[in-house]
Amino acid sequence: MTKIVIENAYIAPVVGEEIPSGYLIIDNGRIEALGAGPAPTVVGAERISGTGCLVTPGLVNTHHHLYQWATQGLYQDSTLFEWLTGLYRTWAAMDADVVYGAATAGLGWLALTGCTTSSDHHYVFPKGRGDLFEAEVRAAQEIGLRFHPCRGSMDRGQSQGGLPPDEVVEDRDEILSSTAEIIDRYHDASFDSMLRVAVAPCSPFSVSEGLMLDAATLARTKGVRLHTHLAETLDEEVHCREQLGLSPVEYMEKLGWLGDDVWFAHAVHLHDADITRFAETGTGSAHCPSSNARLGAGIARVSELLAAGAPVGLGVDGAASSELTSMAGEMRQAMLFQRAVHGPTALTARQALEMGTLGGARNLGRHNEIGSLEPGKLADIAIWRVDGFRAAVQDPVCALVFGPTPPLARLLVGGRTVVANDELRTLPHDMVGQAGVLARKRLLRQESR
Numbered sequence: 001m002t003k004i005v006i007e008n009a010y011i012a013p014v015v016g017e018e019i020p021s022g023y024l025i026i027d028n029g030r031i032e033a034l035g036a037g038p039a040p041t042v043v044g045a046e047r048i049s050g051t052g053c054l055v056t057p058g059l060v061n062t063h064h065h066l067y068q069w070a071t072q073g074l075y076q077d078s079t080l081f082e083w084l085t086g087l088y089r090t091w092a093a094m095d096a097d098v099v100y101g102a103a104t105a106g107l108g109w110l111a112l113t114g115c116t117t118s119s120d121h122h123y124v125f126p127k128g129r130g131d132l133f134e135a136e137v138r139a140a141q142e143i144g145l146r147f148h149p150c151r152g153s154m155d156r157g158q159s160q161g162g163l164p165p166d167e168v169v170e171d172r173d174e175i176l177s178s179t180a181e182i183i184d185r186y187h188d189a190s191f192d193s194m195l196r197v198a199v200a201p202c203s204p205f206s207v208s209e210g211l212m213l214d215a216a217t218l219a220r221t222k223g224v225r226l227h228t229h230l231a232e233t234l235d236e237e238v239h240c241r242e243q244l245g246l247s248p249v250e251y252m253e254k255l256g257w258l259g260d261d262v263w264f265a266h267a268v269h270l271h272d273a274d275i276t277r278f279a280e281t282g283t284g285s286a287h288c289p290s291s292n293a294r295l296g297a298g299i300a301r302v303s304e305l306l307a308a309g310a311p312v313g314l315g316v317d318g319a320a321s322s323e324l325t326s327m328a329g330e331m332r333q334a335m336l337f338q339r340a341v342h343g344p345t346a347l348t349a350r351q352a353l354e355m356g357t358l359g360g361a362r363n364l365g366r367h368n369e370i371g372s373l374e375p376g377k378l379a380d381i382a383i384w385r386v387d388g389f390r391a392a393v394q395d396p397v398c399a400l401v402f403g404p405t406p407p408l409a410r411l412l413v414g415g416r417t418v419v420a421n422d423e424l425r426t427l428p429h430d431m432v433g434q435a436g437v438l439a440r441k442r443l444l445r446q447e448s449r
């Protein structure tokens with residue numbers, strides 16, 4: 001791969017001092033150097049002008065359900081449990097083609113809003129509908145994002161006291177053997193890895209205690225990470241207390257599900273002791289402010305988690321509860337929500353940027369490889385246009401985080417261009433959007449059969 005030089009840019013590396021006018025050199029997919037002033041001459045390098053641009057690490061999305069791109073705009077005014085109960089039967093009609101189309105559009109949208117690494121949490125596997133996991137992996141490979149898909153699962157249907165109908169849950173042994181097979185087939189632990197798998201039973205109200213325990217054993221045997229939804233709503237707190245006699249975090253602790261190889265989606269309703277335990281154990285959380293607000297779930301105690309030293313990243317969550325959510329926009333939402341509750345010093349623009357980059361990388365166990373611009377790290381880089389109207393904002397990082405998502409001059413993943421001038425370059429831009437529309441049509445047609 002040729003060398004690339006980004007020059008004359010405002011660089012916010014997240015770790016280390018910001019560089020108001022500087023350069024960054026990429027060699028073979030990794031950051032070779034960055035510094036202030038004019039770029040040195042690099043023979044044969046591609047030169048990218050950073051004039052009027054802010055350079056940041058690519059954003060890291062740590063919670064998503066890509067298949068939900070096909071069910072946006074439904075149950076617009078429902079609580080989480082109403083919304084889930086309404087959608088389970090629609091999701092039961094999905095097949096590999098629906099997942100591929102939805103994932104293609106969902107990942108394309110993430111790229112266009114500055115994301116270079118995304119997790120996904122897929123937990124609905126109706127029988128006889130093709131290889132759903134392969135479909136989303138293929139979509140990520142074609143769009144060109146670094147991908148951390150989680151093999152999700154549900155084994156506790158309504159007949160077992162769970163929330164989902166029995167037709168969308170799977171057998172525990174089948175889940176475990178399928179998950180092990182997926183890890184063996186796809187998981188790549190290397191430094192430059194484009195694909196790492198995590199183990200992710202869905203939630204305390206849709207998964208048995210036995211599966212939670214077996215999932216943790218499997219993940220730790222294979223050396224992969226653990227993910228699940230936790231403490232998203234007060235309904236969940238009530239459910240856990242009634243059925244288990246514990247709070248959601250107490251339940252996780254009992255199951256051995258706290259640790260630096262675990263990150264939870266949401267973690268909205270935490271008690272003071274939970275925050276302390278997250279910090280002590282290095283347990284991460286994926287803050288999804290737009291989704292939490294859309295479902296009226298509440299506002300996570302992010303500034304308190306950060307103050308305690310717990311890892312916190314951001315997530316857009318599935319598009320059915322967070323329509324067309326911009327990855328960069330979640331930095332703004334996170335910052336504004338904390339300030340609305342705790343005052344204007346609760347979360348700074350730089351802290352929000354760090355959550356969207358290095359915080360997410362910590363959730364995924366990749367803080368040594370991505371999440372900041374440092375020599376030796378992977379060249380996952382967003383180059384934002386902060387000229388024009390945005391130049392009136394004195395501080396480029398403020399323009400990025402306080403304002404709406406800026407246009408992207410470039411998005412690089414391992415030095416490869418995925419977006420240029422706000423257009424996808426790995427697949428035809430318009431086709432990617434259309435793939436999401438076709439996925440929705442196909443799903444609704446199959447549901448009505």
Ligand SMILES: [Zn+2]
Pocket residue numbers: 063064065121229265317318
């Ligand atoms: Zn979720």
